[in-house]
Amino acid sequence: MPTELEELVEFLHHGNTEIRTIAAENLVGYTTARPSLFKRNQLEPVKDLKLLVRDYAPIAKNALTMLVNLSEDQEILKNLADDGDFLEALLKKVTDANEPNADETCMLLANLAKSSNITKLLTLKREVPKALSTSPIAIDQLLDCFVAGTNKNATYDYLSYLFADLVKEDSGREYFLASRKEDKDIVPLTKLIVFTEHKSTIRRRGVANTIKNCTFSVSSHSRLLLDQTETGVGLLPYILLPLMGSEEYSDEDTEGMPDECQLLDPDKEREKQNDIICTLLDTLLLLTTARESRDHLRKVKVYPIVRELHLQVEDEDVRESCDRLVQVLMRDEEGAGKEVEVPKIQEVEEDEDDQIVEVL
Structure with a gap:
């Protein structure tokens, strides 16, 4: 017989919106206290949460919070990072100027960067959010959000943690250190370094680590030290x-x-x-x-x-x-x-x- 908690988890895919809402509200704490609850039936609860991210704002916020916590588990992390449709859903939220849960989405993206598969952001093409960016490349759009995001509900600070992990890979360092023809030959790193004295500790920390990881490209040291x-x-x-x-x-x-x-x-x-x-x-x-x-x-x-x-x-x-x-x-x-x-x-x-x- 399933326990009450197991039954509550089942309600995440209930057809009634109010029941889904109640279930999501009551399960947030268990993502840290009992994460195994969400790995039942071949990660069925995780699959439910990925759908709830697209639900209306209150449910989506709780779903994102739960996935942020659950992504510490390597099996769940792989399930999330390997899902191209889910990644597109997150990108759509982050680049939407009216999205109320953009910061929670940035937190989840930052966690997904623990998977090397997230480097697909460096080349992934998607629809251009015209009010925000001119580039069809996902990473360009995220960088535009971070630098000059137009969403009054978001800070985008946690994207700096995403950037810091991306530049641990050669392809990530190459992106941040190369001139972008798509952006008037600007070097992406020059957009980030100005935030080393920002009021947000999260942003300062993420940018500092992004810069440090870029300096592992020894061949780029001369260019890093030269004036713009x-x-x-x-x-x-x-x-x-x-x-x-x-x-x-x-x-x-x-x-x-x-x-x-x-x-x-x-x-x-x-x-x-x-x-x-x-x-x-x-x-x-x-x-x-x-x-x-x-x-x-x-x-x-x-x-x-x-x-x-x-x-x-x-x-x-x-x-x-x-x-x-x-x-x-x-x-x-x-x-x-x-x-x-x-x-x-x-x-x-x-x-x-x-x-x-x-x-x-």
């Missing part, structure tokens, strides 16, 4: 500014610093999240791989900024990250062109962008 006026990405100011507070530097220290890092306001605040600071420091460390890049970081006076950061932030992880970077920047070079060994992506400790989003 020199056909580069102009990355450095956006990494360095979050590391800086209102402290004053000597003329010797500031000579050579990027213009954006000089004469800061007296109320300039440093990034408050230590994990984000460590991510930015790891990015700088990755950028020291080649002798040419190390010399550039020295020239623009990265060391004084890291020195002050070490003095001002009393966090062991931050100070250890500062020490590792300083050891590379301040050491004597034993020969031109010498390179530093870069850790493989798999060896990097799991960051916040590697974690499954969960809604309690």
Whole structure:
């Protein structure tokens, strides 16, 4: 005999809207407490939830929340990420300027990025949402949502976690680091780096990890460090500014610093999240791989900024990250062109962008 909970799960596909609504409302908590309930009968409840995502707003919101939680399970994650029709339903929601559950949908997409199959977004063609984008490519549309979303009900912040996971793949890094003919030859990463000092911690964290994962493309380091006026990405100011507070530097220290890092306001605040600071420091460390890049970081006076950061932030992880970077920047070079060994992506400790989003 099925238990009361098992019977409640069955009501997710009931023909009566009110009954489906009640079932969805009462089952949200069990997606974390009893996830096995939703794997019955070859994932039938998950299939029901995928349909309910298309239902009217209150039911859809609860369905999305449940799928966000359930996507931690690898079997369920595969079922969701491999379903092309379901992915299109999510994309339609995110790119709809009037969708009330766009942010919940972004959270689910961020979780689906734990599946390598989600890289299909880099080439997937779909109908162009004309009020939002001019590109038929799904990832272009998502990036347009993130940068200038027109939905007053959404922040799109969780898309930054999706981007951070996409650039763990070679194809993802290639997309974010290449000029897009579909977008006036703009490099997609240049659209993201401006958010390293955004008010949203989620957005700052996701963007910081996206930037860091892009720097595993060692061949792109020169372009990342070059100013945009020199056909580069102009990355450095956006990494360095979050590391800086209102402290004053000597003329010797500031000579050579990027213009954006000089004469800061007296109320300039440093990034408050230590994990984000460590991510930015790891990015700088990755950028020291080649002798040419190390010399550039020295020239623009990265060391004084890291020195002050070490003095001002009393966090062991931050100070250890500062020490590792300083050891590379301040050491004597034993020969031109010498390179530093870069850790493989798999060896990097799991960051916040590697974690499954969960809604309690």
